[in-house]
Amino acid sequence: MAYKIYDTTMTDRVKRLKERTYGGKPRLESDRAVLITEAYQASEDQPIDMRRALAFQHILEHLPIAIREDELIVGCNTKEPRSSQVFPEFSYAWIEQELDTMEHRSADPFYVSPEDKEALRRIFPYWKGKTVSELALSYMSEDTKKAMAHNVFTPGNYLYNGIGHVCVDYGKVLRCGMLGLIDEIEKTLAGLKETDPDYNTRMIFLQAAKLSLQAAIAYAQRYAKLAREMAGICRDATRRAELEQIARNCTRVPAHPASSFYEALQSFWFVQLLIQTESNGHSISPGRFDQYMYPYLKKDLEAGVLTPDAAQELVDCVWVKLNEVSKCRDEFSAAGFAGYGLFQNLCVGGQTRDGRDATNDMSFMCLQASYHTRLPQPSLSVRVWNGTPQDLLRKCVEVTQTGIGLPAYYNDEVIIPALINRGLTIYDAREYNLIGCVEPQKGGKTDGWHDAAFYNMCRPMEFVFTSGMDEGEQVGPKTMPIASMKTFEDFKEAYKEQLEYFIDRMVNADNAIDYAHMQRGSMPFLSTMIEDCIGRGKSAQQGGAVYNFTGPQGFGVANIGDGMLAVKKLVFDQHAFTLTELKAAMDANFGREDSAPDGQNAQVTSIVKTIVDRLIAQGKKVTDDQIKTILKGVMANETMYANLYGAGSGMESSRAAQIRKQIMGCPKFGNDLDEPDEMAREVAYMYTGYVEKFTNPRGGRYQAGLYPVSANVPLGTQTMATPDGRYAHAPIADGCSPVSGCDVLGPTAAANSVAKLDHAIASNGTLFNQKFHPSALSGESGLVAFTNLIRSYFDNKGSHVQFNVVDRQTLLDAQKHPENYKTLVVRVAGYSALFTSLSKSLQDDIINRTEQALKI
Amino acid sequence: MENRDGSVKGLIFNIQRYSIHDGPGIRTNVFLKGCPLRCKWCCNPESQSPKAEQMQDAEGNPGTVGREVTVGEVMEEIVKDDRYYYRSGGGVTLTGGECLFQPDFSCALLQACRDHQLNTAIETTAFASLEVIRRFIPLVDCWMMDIKHMDPQKHKEWCGQSNEVILDNARYLSEHHPCVILRVPVIPGVNDTPEEIGAIAAFANSLGKGVRALHLLPYHRLGEDKYRRLGRTYALRDIEPLLPEQMIPLRDAAAKYSLPVQIGG
Incomplete structure (x- = not known):
């Protein structure tokens, strides 16, 4: 047996830390936004990589710092725990709009003090026209923007925020220290030839990267100094000793290689925190923590300088810290990522580079930390393969039993070959970790763009029934009218055409955003810890990583699969009703009172839609102003219009409900029945198979995912009834x-x-x-x-x-x-x-x- | 030799996948319809009649319980969870109802499971002729049978039949089957005294080496609602389930002998 399992309990300190972390309200703080504005104003004549580094340095020199009571692992980028800084370089308009409502919104509210509001309002005007999102939008085609406006897909995650979704080479920082990375940069710089065609950009990136690392080291020194000062006035001898130890740790790391387990954890935390200070991209994932931490744990335990209990307490402290960072999203996105989560995915188990089981003592300590703290972060994952010891799986299930929904379980036997298929070497594939929710990548070598967009597979299905019309506008292709469809193949073909048309638009959107990040959102600090950015002299955003991907998510496979089968069986095989009748039933919401989202009257919307559709069908052009006039008229005389255009379709509720009953009687995906399961499989392929044809500006491939985070709920509110009932x-x-x-x-x-x-x-x-x-x-x-x-x-x-x-x-x-x-x-x-x-x-x-x- | 062409028909009322407390590993339970006993506490009253019958669903809509199926059809469902059985050492449990009551169907189904290399188990009253018992023995890996009471009168009063056949079969099985688990549903007012449980334990310990364990199953009322849905009345309406601490002296009374005893199945 290659591992030991220690029985430990959660200490009172960890309990107190946990309580304090959740004691107050999350706030939106303005310090970073003010500092980055100052830095950008002072560096307008500089290339972007250098501006980013100078801004990072300015932020780290002046951002308020604190060592909180009881803390053993230190470093925070906001004054209050679970609060969020502002990153105006990506986007700001939504913050400006939501500043006064943010405190009271239902998903993830943030309190903003009057002083912070004022400070933010002062700096926002500077950013007009200078953000990543504005540049990205300027690159997109009109059709793409139209598709986005009609909610077929949303690339909002990267359009308005940093990219994140990365796992850097934490192990390398622990082994070499940031001074080691600076050394590597200097050697690379010395090797550059002035006559190289890309000499200038490489030189600038490398200098920016070096400056960023120096800024990080200096930031840690601020903590060392603060700890010494606090120790100097601390009257409790135990706490004084702790503060002195913190001061020693922060003097050494992350500059130097970690010489102990405690230093390794502190060094890890600085890296984790500072990546989230450089950019607000979420899903900054610690990856294979049990692998890169274990050598330090083993050494200290064997040397007898650390007990398993003390080690566990330190790990628990890191777990609490991972819950202290937060991110403010716009109101709609907040509903899609509900729960303040930053999706810092930490992974245990799996295989080593050479294909042996990777489970070690640290794997169990990570599970134990989640068992102790019962907090949502880190997003704990376990890699399972045929050789996973039963002990590890048992321990995982004990954590699952607590009801926290962790860990998530991943299958090496599927994921490793899948990654090899995407061009990873078998060695790299065996060392994969998870990013964010469920996305596999080889940490330290990949810029994976894993949450590139959410693609609502139900919307193209709506367009099949309208030949691409939506709210009076031709949004999708003019596919065959449903009344002309003779076979199920006609229907399926129309869906495929709609689906692919919008995938094309999504690729256009993602590539536009990609270019914008390349030009305005470069991350020199993060890039120093991703292979081969230093070697290539490019940031990850510019294509510096070994592996590059873009991963947009489709969701709704089950709805479309079940719907397709219902159409096949009931419309084309049994002739129970026609597609036109099905459309009428869906327009009538299958005879059910519409439960429209807040503040919208679905009946009114539906009637207006019907009127506008008819006008257009008659060959008339309908302007926005005309729609507004119609809307007013309908709202004033809702009952009369409802009688005229009954639930938008003229179909009796009872008939519509009866159609739904027939649909619900069809076999459904999820019951181990080959017919619906094959249909779902085919639908999934329509999406995944088409997405993988594309390449991104960083030279990497597109690869599809099939998951919605929690976006299936808010994006569902934008979607009318579907043929699956x-x-x-x-x-x-x-x-x-x-x-x-x-x-x-x-x-x-x-x-x-x-x-x-x-x-x-x-x-x-x-x-x-x-x-x-x-x-x-x-x-x-x-x-x-x-x-x-x-x-x-x-x-x-x-x-x-x-x-x-x-x-x-x-x-x-x-x-x-x-x-x-x-x-x-x-x-x-x-x-x-x-x-x-x-x-x-x-x-x-x-x-x-x-x-x-x-x-x- | 049992029929192997999969065409033998039987009457069942449910196939329950991912059953994890009725024999080893992950199992699929096949619930057969029809039972010679009428235990008043029966938690599956829809299993008793050997015919399909009317039964409302949980929301009160009319429905039918019981359907005729072939062995082949049941096997199609069973094999869907093959990988779960292989991983967990699980298999198939025939329960009910009473599988001994449909011997041709049950034996053909057990044979099919055997041919498929699945672990087989039955939950039975053991109320059947010796001939039937003998036919089942080579097809069953784990034989779970109830002993409800040692007193023939009381047994007849509460279960509709006397217990002589059951006790004789228990004796025979203990000599001729390698893995028999005896189970006692502990019912307040029926058999919940240390004397009654002790008598069953004494009997169990007098049997052959095939008997592996004695399980005491505390009474629960989980079937009560089904009586209403069948249009029947539940005879034990006023009986409260035993508290966990009330089970302790009963377990102690049963554990005086060498046979392992546990509460719960």
Whole structure:
């Protein structure tokens, strides 16, 4: 056995740190925005890489610093924990607009003090016309902007923010120190020839990179000085000794190689923090923490200078720190990434470079830290392969049992070949880690652009029914009118054409954004820790990384697959209704009162849409002003218009509901039935197979993912009813999971269906969520069966799975809103069953049992 | 030799995948319809009648329980979870209802599972002729059977049949089957005294070496709602489930002998 498992408990210090981190409200702070504005104003004559480095230096010299009570690992980029700085160089207009409402919004509110508001309002005018987002938009085609305005896809993540989504070579910083990196830069600089065609840009990048590293070292020295000062006035001898140790750590790292486990953790934290100070790109992922930290742990434990308990406390402190950083997003994006998460994905287990099991003591300590702290960060991942020890999987399931939804499980046996297919060497592929939510990459060598866009696969389906018309505008291609479609092939072909047209637009958008980041969003500091930026003399944004990708996410596979099958069976095989009738039923929202999002009257919208569509069908042009006039008229006489244009379609509610009933009677993805599963597979291929044809400006390939983070809910609100029976504005299927409530045969059947998709081609990541009641995992047999469930899903070539193990509150809610919990698995007596399939009395019985089952 | 062409028909009312507490590993439970006993606490009352019957679903909509299937059709469902069985050492459990009550179907199905190299288990009353018992023995890896009471009168009163056949079969199985688990549903007012449980334990310990364990299964009311949905009344309406601490003296009474005892299956 190559590892030891230590039994440790969470210390009171960690408890206090955790409480304090969550004590106050997250705030939006203005210090960074003011500093970067000053620096940019002073460097207008400089090339961009140098301006970025000078700004980084200016920020790190003046950003307020603090060592908080009880802290052993120090460094924070905001005055209050869980607060956010502002990054106006990427975009600012939305902050300006939302400054007064940000405190009260439903998703991720931020408090902004009057002083901060004033400071921000003062600097924003400087940025007009200078941001990454403005440049990106200027590069996009009109059709692309139109497609975005009609919510077919959103590249908002990178349009308005830094890229992030990267795992740097933390191990190298620990081994060589930043002085070692500076040394490497100087050697490279010395080797440059002035006559080289790219001498000038390389020289400037390398000097900027060096300056950034020096700024980081100086920043750590500020902490060393502060710690010494605090120690000087500290009256508690224990804390004084701690502060003196902190001062020694910050004097040495990240400048020098780490000489102890404690220094290695502190050095790691500075790197992690400063990447998130240079840019606001999220998903800055620590990657294979157990691999690069283990040598330091092993050395200190063997030398007897550190106990396992002390080591665990330090790791727990890092875990709390990972929850201290935060990010302010615009209101709509906040709903798509709800929960203040920064998706700092930290990975354990898997294989070594030479294909052996990588599990070590540190792997268990990471799991234990999540078990202790029970916090959402880091996004903990475990890599599972055929040789993963059962001990590791058991420990993982113990963490899963806590109900925090961590770790997420990944399958080496699918992901490694998938990465090799994308051009990684087998050695690099074996060393992959996860980024953000579910995206695999080789850390330290990749600029993966993993969240390049969210592509709502349901919107092109709407356009099939309107031949590309949306709200009175020709947005998509004029595909065959539904009334002329003779075969299912006609229908499928139209969907494919719509889908591909908008993928083209998405690629145009992403490449425009890519160029803008290349020109205005270069990151010299981050790039020093990604191979081969120093060698090539280019930042990662300019193509300096060894591996470059763009990964846009499609979601809604299950809705489109189920919808396609329903159309095939009911329209073309059984002639139960026509496509025109189906359209009418969907326009009537299948006979259900529309649950439109806040403040919108869906009936009015629908009627206006119908009127405008008819005018256009008559060959008339409709301007925005005319639409506004129609809207006013309809709002004033809603009842009259509703009678005229009944729910927008003229179809009786009862007929529309009947059509839905027939649709719901069709076989659905998620029940281990070949027919719908094959259809979902084909739909997934339509997206993944087309996306991979493209290349990006950094010289890398596009690769698709199939996951929505939590965007399936907000983007669902923008989507009308779909042919799978989904109501207008309802959430879209989550990741490549089945449509909620449509998988009714338990966890193995759903897993089998999902595994039938080709996960390897969706190499930017797939996501499969399962919900379990804690009692379904309880006891030895429950726990062991659960590990086998994971292994078997992976035998079937599933790529990722994560579990929600839900509590009593959820069960009570499930009783009130059973429609939201149709796949919740509970253990009943001697067997497991779907919660909502049980009678009220039985549900009550189980709810009352839950608390016992929750004792861990 | 059992029929192997997959055409034998039987009546079932459910196939439950990912069952993890009815034998080793991850299992698929096949619920057979029809039972010779009428235990008043039965938590699967829809399993008792040997015919398909009307039963409302949980929301009160009319429906039917029970469907005729062939062995081949059931196997198609079973093999879908092959990888789960291989990984976990699991397999198939026939439960019900009473699988001994449909011997041709059950034996053909067990044979098909055997041919597919799956672990087989049955949950049974063992109320059947010795001839039937003998036919099942070579097809079953894990034989789970109930002993509800040692008193023939009480057994007849609560279960509709006397217990002589069951006890005889238990004796025979303990000599001729390598893995028998005896299970006692502990029902308040029926068999929940240390004396009654002790008598069962004494009997269990007097049997042959095939008996591996004695499981005490605490009464639960999880089937109550189903009686309403079947249009029947639940006879044990006023009985409260036992508290965990009430099970302790019963377990102690059973554990006086050498046979391992556990609470729960």
